Amino acid sequence: MQTSKAKALCTDVVWEGRADCRHCKIRDQVLFANVPDEVLDNILIPIDNYTYPNKAVLYEVGDENRGIYTIRSGMVKLIKLLPNGTERVVRLLRAGDVAGLEVLLENSYSHKAVVTHTANVCNIPVKVIRDIERQNPDLHDELIARWQRTVDDADHFIACFSTGSAQARIARLLLKLCADSRDNFCVSLSREDMGAILGITSETTARVVANLKREGVLDERNGYFRCNNKETLQNFSDDTN
Amino acid sequence: MQTSKAKALCTDVVWEGRADCRHCKIRDQVLFANVPDEVLDNILIPIDNYTYPNKAVLYEVGDENRGIYTIRSGMVKLIKLLPNGTERVVRLLRAGDVAGLEVLLENSYSHKAVVTHTANVCNIPVKVIRDIERQNPDLHDELIARWQRTVDDADHFIACFSTGSAQARIARLLLKLCADSRDNFCVSLSREDMGAILGITSETTARVVANLKREGVLDERNGYFRCNNKETLQNFSDDTN
DNA sequence: CGTTAAATTGAGATCTTTCAACTACGGTGG
DNA sequence: CCACCGTAGTTGAAAGATCTCAATTTAACG
Numbered sequence: 320m321q322t323s324k325a326k327a328l329c330t331d332v333v334w335e336g337r338a339d340c341r342h343c344k345i346r347d348q349v350l351f352a353n354v355p356d357e358v359l360d361n362i363l364i365p366i367d368n369y370t371y372p373n374k375a376v377l378y379e380v381g382d383e384n385r386g387i388y389t390i391r392s393g394m395v396k397l398i399k400l401l402p403n404g405t406e407r408v409v410r411l412l413r414a415g416d417v418a419g420l421e422v423l424l425e426n427s428y429s430h431k432a433v434v435t436h437t438a439n440v441c442n443i444p445v446k447v448i449r450d451i452e453r454q455n456p457d458l459h460d461e462l463i464a465r466w467q468r469t470v471d472d473a474d475h476f477i478a479c480f481s482t483g484s485a486q487a488r489i490a491r492l493l494l495k496l497c498a499d500s501r502d503n504f505c506v507s508l509s510r511e512d513m514g515a516i517l518g519i520t521s522e523t524t525a526r527v528v529a530n531l532k533r534e535g536v537l538d539e540r541n542g543y544f545r546c547n548n549k550e551t552l553q554n555f556s557d558d559t560n
Numbered sequence: 561m562q563t564s565k566a567k568a569l570c571t572d573v574v575w576e577g578r579a580d581c582r583h584c585k586i587r588d589q590v591l592f593a594n595v596p597d598e599v600l601d602n603i604l605i606p607i608d609n610y611t612y613p614n615k616a617v618l619y620e621v622g623d624e625n626r627g628i629y630t631i632r633s634g635m636v637k638l639i640k641l642l643p644n645g646t647e648r649v650v651r652l653l654r655a656g657d658v659a660g661l662e663v664l665l666e667n668s669y670s671h672k673a674v675v676t677h678t679a680n681v682c683n684i685p686v687k688v689i690r691d692i693e694r695q696n697p698d699l700h701d702e703l704i705a706r707w708q709r710t711v712d713d714a715d716h717f718i719a720c721f722s723t724g725s726a727q728a729r730i731a732r733l734l735l736k737l738c739a740d741s742r743d744n745f746c747v748s749l750s751r752e753d754m755g756a757i758l759g760i761t762s763e764t765t766a767r768v769v770a771n772l773k774r775e776g777v778l779d780e781r782n783g784y785f786r787c788n789n790k791e792t793l794q795n796f797s798d799d800t801n
Numbered sequence: 802c803g804t805t806a807a808a809t810t811g812a813g814a815t816c817t818t819t820c821a822a823c824t825a826c827g828g829t830g831g
Numbered sequence: 832c833c834a835c836c837g838t839a840g841t842t843g844a845a846a847g848a849t850c851t852c853a854a855t856t857t858a859a860c861g
Contacts, residue, residue, distance in 0.1 A: 399719035403798045409718045424708050429715070459700065466707035467665050473714035474670070477650045478640035481722035482759050485849070510808065518723050523849055525808055557644045726817070751840065764817055766841055 331372040338366040338441045348415030349389050350443075350465065354455050364447050370439045377418060377432035377440070384422040386444040390414055393438030394506060397430040398515070408516040410472055411435075417465055423448065436506050481518050483558060488517040489527045490555035493537065493546055503546040507539050572613045579607040579682045589656030590630050591684075591706065595696050605688050611680045618659060618673035618681070625663040627685040631655055634679030635747060638671040639756070649757040651713055652676075658706055664689065677747050721758050724799060729758040730768050731796035734778065734787055744787040748780050 340351055340359040351359060368391075371377065377388055377395060388395075390412050397410040397418065409430065412418055421429050422445060452458045479491045492513060496505035510521040510528065517524070531537040536552060538545040546552055581592055581600040592600060609632075612618065618629055618636060629636075631653050638651040638659065650671065653659055659673050663686060693699045720732040733754060737746035751762040751769065758765070772778040777793060779786040787793055 399715055401719060401723065401798075403724075405723065407719045407723045409715050421708060421711075424705060429712070463704065463707065464665060466704065466711065467662060470662075470707065470710050470714060471670070473711060473718065474640055474650050476718050477714065477722060478642060478648045481718060482642065482646065482648045483644075520850060521807090522809085522851080526810080526849095529809060557642075761818060762839090763819080763841085766839090767817095770841060 332375060333370040335368040335370055335439070338368045340366065340441075343391070345391055345414055349391075349441075350387075350417060350458070350461060351451070353457050353461060354451055358451055358454050362447055363450065364444050366444070366447060367442050368439065369442065370437065371434045372437055373434055375434045375438075377434070378428045379431045380428060382428050384426045384428075384445060386442050387420055387422060387448070388418040388432070389441040389443060390416050390418065391439040391441060393434060393440075394436040395438055395440075396433050396435050396512065396516070398433060399430060406431075406515055407518065408512065409476060410469070411516065420462070420465060420469065423462070435508065435512055476516075479556075480516055485517070485519045485523045486527050486530075486555050487558040488519065489513065489524065489531070490552040492517060493531075493544060494549065494552050494556060497544065497546050503549060505544050505546075507542050507544045573616060574611040576609040576611055576680070579609045581607065581682075584632070586632055586655055590632075590682075591628075591658060591699070591702060592692070594698050594702060595692055599692055599695050603688055604691065605685050607685070607688060608683050609680065610683065611678065612675045613678055614675055616675045616679075618675070619669045620672045621670060622668050625667045625669075625686060627683050628661055628663060628689070629659040629673070630682040630684060631657045631659065632680040632682060634675060634681075635677040636679055636681075637674050637676050637753065637757070639674060640671060647672075647756055648759065649753065650717060651710070652757065661703070661706060661710065664703070676749065676753055717757075720797075726758070726760045726764045727768050727771075727796050728799040729760065730754065730765065730772070731793040733758060734772075734785060735790065735793050735797060738785065738787050744790060746785050746787075748783050748785045 340346065341356050343349065343351075346352060371393075378385070380400065392414050395412040395416075395418055396408045397412065398406050399409050400406055418432050418440075419428055421427075448458070448462075452462075475495070479495070480488055482488075493505075496508075497503045508516075510524040513528075514521040514524045528537065528539075531552075532539065534551075536546070536548045538547060581587065582597050584590065587593060612634075619626070621641065633655050636653040636657075636659055637649045638653065639647045640650045641647055653673075659681075660669055662668075662670050689699070689703075693703075716736070720736070721729055723729075734746070737749075738744045749757075751765040754769070755762040755765045769778065769780075772793075773780065775792075777787070777789045779788060
């Protein structure tokens with residue numbers, strides 16, 4: 320099943336070293352935001368930091384529990400495989416998000432996690448979570464908050480990315496992607512990925528995106544989208560059909 | 561905003577009395593499955609039990625926290641309203657499921673919860689949860705398990721109910737509905753509800769369902785569906801398109 | 802500058818929506 | 832008891848959207 324291509328990808332993974340949580344640049348966004356430095360300094364089991372290239376697979380459905388992943392940069396998609404072989408993206412994770420929370424309960428992953436934009440991630444063994452939890456019960460609340468955020472994200476996929484016309488879905492995706500950007504910039508996604516996120520084909524996606532570009536609503540350069548006209552996108556996203 | 565119709569519905573709600581958790585028939589399926597009787601007997605704030613008729617609204621988006629709801633029987637749909645007025649069902653809750661978990665974190669509801677089949681529910685104030693949690697930390701794990709189950713359900717909506725042809729989606733919905741039935745029976749849903757669950761129109765739903773009935777794959781009597789031929793449905797659900 | 806993958810586009814087939822008409826059925830009121 | 836009414840389901844027909852598959856263009860990269 321594993322082709323030489325997959326192997327080639329794996330070898331590109333870079334172990335950046337042991338995570339240095341104390342000095343993590345996005346410390347305030349991650350799971351350990353409220354865990355004191357002392358606690359983190361005394362972790363007995365190491366947290367490793369890796370850089371995964373585009374298309375690398377963090378884990379597959381059913382893989383044995385090897386901990387949760389905190390995304391520090393880049394983007395990761397969570398995929399559900401349908402019986403017929405179709406892949407449907409059910410979540411998009413970005414800096415500060417966590418992948419694989421389910422292993423805290425189930426001991427194996429329920430999605431396939433694939434990198435869409437070179438991602439720097441921390442791999443946190445479950446035992447580390449348990450140890451910190453014991454010393455710092457607040458982490459428990461943070462975990463619950465993460466679960467709730469996951470539910471909210473999933474709801475967004477259902478309500479916004481899986482409902483309405485192709486154009487409306489694409490407009491919503493673009494707005495979501497550049498929501499917290501000051502200049503309406505966001506990384507661009509392949510038409511294939513956008514299609515798998517929105518439940519439409521890559522060709523339909525390409526057509527709509529190309530239209531938006533022709534109309535000047537959207538630009539694409541150096542792997543980035545730029546939404547020139549959020550109002551128009553907003554209108555498109557409100558379309559009933 | 562509240563029309564006379566909504567008011568009329570509300571007046572049908574029956575307060576069945578204070579919940580008797582100790583003797584609850586589905587005790588093993590609910591949130592308090594592992595909470596000892598003594599703890600439940602000593603709850604200071606009352607848990608109320610109600611029977612809501614079809615179309616009754618448990619809560620609306622943004623309603624002030626009035627606790628979580630355990631569904632003891634019947635069915636409840638959670639709806640997300642799109643900016644354009646469309647309603648999309650994002651979850652279906654049945655006996656043993658919990659609605660409104662988000663108020664444990666957010667103090668208001670993030671969906672509109674509407675009864676689709678006369679529902680007997682227990683309304684549990686957040687303070688009760690907190691009190692029990694203090695005496696019985698296991699409840700914490702049960703809550704987390706509920707969150708994870710919610711995520712799984714949401715994923716199912718994305719991957720199975722929002723992907724593929726109308727026929728495939730309907731087949732998947734039917735299979736899901738009668739999954740844990742011995743005789744392949746399940747309550748029937750209005751074509752409108754099915755459409756809102758699957759992201760298609762009620763007419764398309766009616767056409768496909770009528771076809772299934774004509775082909776003998778499905779029967780509908782007295783408000784129940786009966787899947788006569790699961791294999792055929794399985795094949796339909798695997799369709800790529 | 803050649804090679805390759807991704808994006809774009811065209812054209813026809815297919816599916817879904819729309820909107821309108823019609824049917825079935827369960828009350829309701831006379 | 833029956834005619835009437837309203838809702839939900841069904842169906843038809845045409846318009847519109849999306850998919851499919853193939854061809855073409857563009858962009859990325861060694």
